[in-house]
Amino acid sequence: MLTRPNPVTVLTGQVVAAFSRRFIVETADGKLPCQVKGRHLRVVCGDKVEIRRDADAGVIEAVLPRASLLYRSDAFKSKAIAANVTQLAVVVAARPSFSMELVQRCVLAAEDQGIASLLILNKADLPETPAARERLNLLTRIGYPLVMLSALTDVAPLRPALHGHTTLLIGQSGMGKSTLINALFPGADVVTAEYSEALDSGRHTTTHTRLHRLDADSAVIDSPGLQEFALQHMDAGALAHGFVEFRPFLGQCRFRDCKHETEPGCRLQEAAAAGEIDPARIKLFQTLRRLQQNAAQRL
Numbered sequence: 649m650l651t652r653p654n655p656v657t658v659l660t661g662q663v664v665a666a667f668s669r670r671f672i673v674e675t676a677d678g679k680l681p682c683q684v685k686g687r688h689l690r691v692v693c694g695d696k697v698e699i700r701r702d703a704d705a706g707v708i709e710a711v712l713p714r715a716s717l718l719y720r721s722d723a724f725k726s727k728a729i730a731a732n733v734t735q736l737a738v739v740v741a742a743r744p745s746f747s748m749e750l751v752q753r754c755v756l757a758a759e760d761q762g763i764a765s766l767l768i769l770n771k772a773d774l775p776e777t778p779a780a781r782e783r784l785n786l787l788t789r790i791g792y793p794l795v796m797l798s799a800l801t802d803v804a805p806l807r808p809a810l811h812g813h814t815t816l817l818i819g820q821s822g823m824g825k826s827t828l829i830n831a832l833f834p835g836a837d838v839v840t841a842e843y844s845e846a847l848d849s850g851r852h853t854t855t856h857t858r859l860h861r862l863d864a865d866s867a868v869i870d871s872p873g874l875q876e877f878a879l880q881h882m883d884a885g886a887l888a889h890g891f892v893e894f895r896p897f898l899g900q901c902r903f904r905d906c907k908h909e910t911e912p913g914c915r916l917q918e919a920a921a922a923g924e925i926d927p928a929r930i931k932l933f934q935t936l937r938r939l940q941q942n943a944a945q946r947l
Contacts, residue, residue: 657701660712662732666693667856673699673706674859682706692717693857693869694731694814716761718816720753721881730816730857730869737766737809739819739828740784742776746820748783752932753877754818755787756890760882765792766809770824772796786926790893799828806832807862814859814867821873829870833860836870884937891933893925909934 661675671682671691682699684691685707691697695714699706711731718736719728736758740746755765767784769777781796788794797805806828819825830836836858859869879887888894888908894916902913908930910917919925 658709659699659701659706661697661699662859663691663693663695663697663708664859665856666691666858671708673697673708675699675701680704680706682708685709690728692728692731693859693871694733694816696732716763718757718761718763719881720757720877720879726881729818729871733761733763733814733816733869735764735766735810735813735815737768737815737817739768739770739817739823739825740780741769741771741823742774742780743771744820744822746780746823748786749932750820750874750877751784752787752929753879753936755792756879756882756887756936757877759890759892760879760886764813766815767792767794768806768819768828769794769796770799770828773798773801786928799824799831803828803831810862810866810868812865814869816869816871818871819873820875823873825870825873829860829868832862832868836860879936880940882940884940887936887940888933891929893929894933897925907934907937 659675659677661673661680663671664674664679665672669684671684673680673682680699680701682705685700689708689711691708691711696712697708698710698712699708714731716733717728717731718733719726721727736754738751738754740751751767758765767787769780769784771777777796781794784794793809795806795809797803817825817829857869857871859867861867882890888898897915897919900915901908901911903911906914908914908916916925916930920927920930
């Protein structure tokens with residue numbers, strides 16, 4: 649007697665876990681472990697995809713149009729982090745000390761994609777917190793919102809800021825990001841273990857990216873801790889536009905090719921002298937611009 653092969657079904661879904669070339673895709677029928685068709689299809693957590701289901705597994709055959717794609721890049725390669733994100737939340741803490749430049753780089757990448765940014769100051773009960781809060785004034789005084797909390801005791805202050813967004817949670821190692829995820833999503837460790845088994849990723853599970861549903865309208869994407877965030881994919885114009893406080897003055901310099909350094913008639917330098925732009929922000933822009941130029945010369 650002939651037996652029929654298992655039916656192959658084409659479905660749409662969203663990637664809710666990503667590790668290398670292995671993924672978990674959430675569909676209306678449940679979650680499936682999936683691999684990618686071919687070597688040139690780039691898939692990241694948050695992507696909406698078309699998959700071909702065969703029994704208890706699937707193959708991702710296409711990525712649907714993205715609303716946003718957040719990634720970082722150096723002179724040699726780029727790394728996509730997450731797609732269809734509407735908010736980037738940068739987690740910092742007073743201890744261990746965080747890099748203010750790294751925080752600003754993350755915010756610039758979000759601005760480049762039209763993504764809102766949120767600052768989270770965790771471990772707010774530490775005595776060093778007021779000093780950390782003072783450092784963040786560089787961004788809060790130009791409009792970036794800040795939530796202060798202690799993930800070990802109460803995450804309620806954060807929930808309103810997450811509602812209605814797909815938020816990418818990002819930050820350096822040691823800032824308490826995992827504690828924050830476990831407080832927002834009790835049982836997240838159990839889900840992680842299940843994903844690990846399905847993806848056969850073993851002890852490396854902590855390095856993959858996961859999407860957690862907060863409610864029907866909100867989700868949080870947890871990403872691995874980072875120590876650098878290069879921005880080589882942004883040209884000088886995009887970089888300047890990423891500094892939100894620069895925007896009213898862009899295009900008003902005396903010289904069209906103004907580098908915003910020592911040129912006469914530079915509106916950014918004039919704004920800094922008038923107290924409208926923090927000189928530290930112009931210094932960061934100049935540093936990043938030189939890094940771009942040096943990287944381009946090495947290619």
